[in-house]
Amino acid sequence: MTVATPASAVSTPIPAQPTPNLSPALVNGQRVWVECPHWCTEDHIAANERHLEDVCHTSGAADLIAAxxxxxxxxxxxxxxxxxxxxxxxxxxxxxxxDVDDVxxxxxEPADADRFADDLVAFAQQVRALARTARGA
Structure with missing residues (x-):
């Protein structure tokens, strides 16, 4: 006799937290090493901040372009x-x-960003509805 294991009983491994990277940075002209989150794409050497606490981490960007x-x-x-x-x-x-208009x-915070994204989806639906109306006008 074979007993099937329900899918809900199968354990899946918990993904490991991405490990931060050590990256070089210039702080007031001195090379130091800073711990960067896995998503950081900032060139800390080019930034050459005046104080260590001024170093910040930024990710790559997503742009909304209007033709x-x-x-x-x-x-x-x-x-x-x-x-x-x-x-x-x-x-x-x-x-x-x-950033609006590059300013x-x-x-x-993440929860507020989720709400903003929901609003963007609703806005996109309104833009599509206006485009349909314009095509049919």
Missing amino acids: RKDSAPHLLLLTRLIAGTGSTAEDRQPLVTI TGMYL
């Missing part, structure tokens, strides 16, 4: 992760930034 009629595309929104290197856990907490606009 204008008869002109070049225009950057509307840019989003990425950013985190400081301060002494408290709160200072080091990654935030989602939403820093908002720093969002």
Whole structure:
């Protein structure tokens, strides 16, 4: 007799937390090593911050580009992760930034970023509805 194991009883391994990287940085002209989160793409050498606490970590960006009629595309929104290197856990907490027109606009905690993304989806649906109306007009 064979007994099948229910799928819910099968244990799946918990993914390991990504390990941070040690990266070189220039701080007031001196080379130091900073611990970067796995998502950090910042060139800490080029930044050459004045103080160690000014070093920050940023991720790659996602852009929202709008193509204008008869002109070049225009950057509307840019989003990425950013985190400081301060002494408290709160200072080091990654935030989602939403930059408007290449000017820093908002720093969002993850739950707020989720709500913003939901609003963007609803907005996109409204844009599609307007485009359908324009096509049928």
